[in-house]
Amino acid sequence: MTIDRLASATPVRVARKIKGLSDRAIAWIFVGPTIFLLLAINIFPLIWTINLSFTNYKANRINREVKYIGLRNYERILGDSDIWLSMQATAHFLFWTLFFQVLLGFALAWLINRKFRGNDLWTTIIVLPMMLSPAVVGNFWTFLYQPQIGLFNYIIAFFTGADPSSFEMLGSVDLAPWSIVIVDTWMWTPFVMLICLAGLRSIPDYIYEAAEIDRASKLRQFFTITIPMVLPFLMLAVLFRGIENFKMFDLVVQLTGGGPGSVTEMASINLKREAFEKWRTGYSSAFAIILFVTVFGLASIYVKALNKVKER
């Protein structure tokens, strides 16, 4: 009886109603636009960029003959010391922002996870920086870092006794890379905190209760329950922030413009200069492909590792 009912409830194949169209064709009609859009705005530009990367094409020289030059753009990029310096600047920024954001984000999440009065208010206050536009953040930190009137310099001077205008956070070769790390950490630590908080709140209380019964110390509970169970969340946060910071552009442009000299010139800033200021389209396409392969490769390895951690 049940089987009969189920059979009668199954709709007549749609294709029979629309003359001449199979189920497969209808499926394509629905999926087609999405696939077309994907091809048009993702796949085609990628293939086109790969094609351009083997040419001497310059988008501002439309009358110039475009020649295929093989791997010359790739050779030049890999042999260009300025490119390697920009990759170094990116790696420095990436490593230290991730380090501080994970450390502080997790610590804040752990503190916020405690039950205390004003918990919600503090959470709201802490997440405020990440709601701001990077352009706004860049601008006001430029003022904070101003050696003569900047609050940051005054605070440091207050604690160290140094003259506030004796050091320049954005103008010093040694301090500028750290100044952008500080701002990015200030802005995005709340994001890591929120993800960690989700991880912490997903740990069932009974696991801690069982540990208490087994007389496990707080420290042991932390290392054997909290950290392993939050780790997948933490790794996800690192993945998001890592990809974002690899292509960091707006904040750094606002703060230092890549300077002083080129010490904070990230790969993305370098790429933008090559592509849209120098108009070396072929060369910058090759650089973009190298960056794409790097991010894609690193992200793939990382996602595999993340999946393994989740399976544990």
Add this chain to the structure above:
Amino acid sequence: MIVRKLASVTAVSLASLCYANSSHAEDLTLCWAAWDPANALVELSKDFEKKSGHSMNFEFVPWPNFADRMLNELNSGGKLCDLLIGDSQWIGGGAENGHYVKLNDFFDSEGISMDDFAPATVYAYSTWPKGTPNYYALPAMGDANGWFYRKDWFGRDDIKAAYKEATGEELGEPKTQKEMLQIAQFFQGREIDGKKVYGAAIFTERGSEGITMGATSALYPWGFKYENTPGKYDMEGAVNSAEAVEALEFYKEFYKTATPPGYTNSYMGESLDAFKSGQVAMAMNWFAFFPGLYADPDTGGDKIDFFVNPPQNQAGSTLGGQGISVVSYSEKKDASLEYIKWFADPAIQAQWWSMGGYSAHNSVLKGDGFTESAPFAGDFLKAMENVQDFWQEPTYAELLLAMQKRIHDYVVADKGTAQEALDMLIEDWTEVFEDEGKL
């Protein structure tokens, strides 16, 4: 039948009216940088609107984004701008890439002669290839990098005495680059009226063209040349000559010992701020800003005076300024050319100068009383006699960014020596010219 006839007549009349309107009264858009002279041009253009019936719209982009925005527009064949007051260095690209309309025939038919304009401005703003009688712009805004200083401080007896004691010389407008540095160092960190002040604000900006425009203000007076033989691109020994190295070392010393802290990425706006806020005794900037500076209620008037970029081995100033071109992608070329014709009129040029624009027309520059017409007018004339411009090649952006990097790396980021910076600059420029097939 009658109704149908009436309808047809009405339709034809309406169509004719629409056509008449579109061919006679156009909406023109003029693109330029957002700065004081642009506001003056808006006022001036009201006269054109009244006389021609066309209406003018303006697209002004802040200087740091001006080149990016406008070159993108031109390269994509955009129709935003009918008229463009583009930077002098764009003329090569504008001409070779077909962005600008060639104006020779128009000038001939309208009796506009380039001999009526200051030769330096015609050479720099209008011609491509350089110096040939192929005109792609009308000189619109003469400009050069100059200096201004706190006349009230320079005139104070206590400060003059302190300077005399410190240097054994009289304090006054500097006659050489080195004297200017000496004065700037004297003011650096000095307390005036209870406030710590600094020597001078100079250009150090990294992103667009700032530090190149600043450093060339030292390089040119030392005798810097881009090529040994004009047009041959033989840069070895010219770009990295002993004089060029000395000039670059001088600029670095200036930056390190005589500028306010934190001015590591400063250009026009920062220079104006530093001066107007009473932080510095002197500052470099474009003559275009001088009318506004003179009119400033706090630091203008009798508190300010101006001087041309001082010579060292020779006189030399960095060229600014722009020519006005008709964009070849515009669909309103006739109306745009009408604007150029109106703007070239000597009476309009005189008005342009009186409103704060820098006319390059001889009738204005050589007119009676021009040098007395503003406290900076005489210096402007002097500067325009010895201006030098950056490369105006179609690849100017690549050439400029290479220089920005090498100079900023050396001056601000302490990377390498002046000799190394200039040697590497030659390598960068050689690569660009090789790519272009010019070497």
